Amino acid sequence: MATSDEIMEALADFKEQCNGNKRLRRMQRDWTKVLHYAAVDTGDKFTMTVREGEILSNEKGAAGTPDVIIEGESETLCNMFWGDINPTQMYLKGEIKVKGTQEDIMRIDAITAIIWPEV
Template sequence: MSQNLEAVLEGFCLQCNQNSRLRDMNRDWDRVVAITSQGEHATPLWIVCRQGELTLHRHAPGDEADLEVEAPEEVLRAVFSGQLSPTEPYNRGELMVRGSSDDLMRLDIITLLLWGD
């Protein structure tokens, strides 16, 4: 049975935090990312980056989200576990984002550095 989204995102944060290159790259990237799976009872999960360290939150962390990511849950699980490049569902219109292109590029680069393309 596949992991639920929360466990996948926990794993994603852990991998980012254990990668010294990523921690260094994200040192000046203090952002809040809201991740929402599409569905009737979907509530967002929040990844907060502070001084290069990522933490997962079940409730809104207080600050408004800088970047919003929305997709079906199976797509989010695949993207944040490295099974799927984010570009493919993005170019199919399954993965939708809202925020600045700089932040979107940063998230894309994080997945690229973790898992290659």
């Protein structure tokens, strides 16, 4: 089980890696979304705001109207943001649930594929 602060730490690292990657920013420049992450085991929620491929903020709690909702165990979410697991594989095993479009799921996978190609 991961604490809320641990997930925020992982999200901060994820943001730094995404925003610092020029290739990724170019690829995702038409992606503007509000994403909610929900840890089903702890009940913690987080909001990520992305504008034109740049992660503007990560906040605790569910703020605004989400375009995508991702649910999973806290440990799974944490591992996903640290790049320790492949989110699509988790999705296909039913370990994470994504409420959103198939394109958004592919975008999230594309981000991890660029940052952590070996995952």
